Amino acid sequence: MNSDGLLLRKDLRGALNIVQWPAHVSLVTLRDDLLLPVHALLRQGYADASGSLEPFAIWCQRWRGDAEYDPQLCFIAMRDGDVVGVAHGWTSAYLKDLVVHARYQGQGIGRALLAQVFDAYKQRGEPWVDLRVMQDNVRARRMYERAGMVQVQRVEL
Numbered sequence: 001m002n003s004d005g006l007l008l009r010k011d012l013r014g015a016l017n018i019v020q021w022p023a024h025v026s027l028v029t030l031r032d033d034l035l036l037p038v039h040a041l042l043r044q045g046y047a048d049a050s051g052s053l054e055p056f057a058i059w060c061q062r063w064r065g066d067a068e069y070d071p072q073l074c075f076i077a078m079r080d081g082d083v084v085g086v087a088h089g090w091t092s093a094y095l096k097d098l099v100v101h102a103r104y105q106g107q108g109i110g111r112a113l114l115a116q117v118f119d120a121y122k123q124r125g126e127p128w129v130d131l132r133v134m135q136d137n138v139r140a141r142r143m144y145e146r147a148g149m150v151q152v153q154r155v156e157l
Contacts, residue, residue: 004135008149012122012129017147019115022108025084027116030074035060037083038076045099068092075116077109087113093121095131098140110140114147 021027030038039056046053053059063069068090077085077100084104088097095117100110121129132155133140 005132005155006135006141006151007130007132007153007155008141008144009128009130009152010118010147010149011127012118013127016118016122017115019108019112021112024079025107025109025112026078027112028076028078030071030076034076034083038074038086041083041086041099041101042097044101045097066090068094073117073120075113075120077104077113079104085109085113087117089117089121089129093124093126093129095129098131110143111147114143118147 028034036056039053039059043053054062070089070091073089073091075087076083083101085100086097087095089095095114098110098113098117100113118129130152131144131149133144135141135154
């Protein structure tokens with residue numbers, strides 16, 4: 001497995017593109033009743049060893065206890081009552097997680113979540129937002145690049 005990653009950045013100082021949400025998909029912020037399905041989706045998203053995820057109880061405790069945690073920066077895409085996507089940002093203008101359920105990939109959910117994250121940080125007055133992505137995750141890198149993110153550094157993940 002390649003452990004090389006890229007640090008990507010989106011400049012938020014200009015106008016942002018408006019992205020249309022896919023039909024039948026709604027956006028909510030994190031609530032207690034969504035913690036378990038969000039964890040399950042993240043676990044599925046990292047099953048290919050592109051990231052790591054602790055068992056639910058530990059993850060939940062550490063996530064909520066982190067000084068950079070803000071539930072208003074955790075965006076959940078819902079369809080028919082199911083969690084189909086999650087974008088989780090830290091208060092330091094860093095997008096920690098972006099995962100879309102495999103069955104719903106390619107429908108614009110990831111792009112819409114990313115646009116929501118950009119808008120949230122812009123409203124908070126942040127000049128940019130960063131994220132890390134595996135160098136060999138071509139599909140994600142393409143989406144990020146189409147959204148205007150540029151590489152600022154190569155990092156070891």
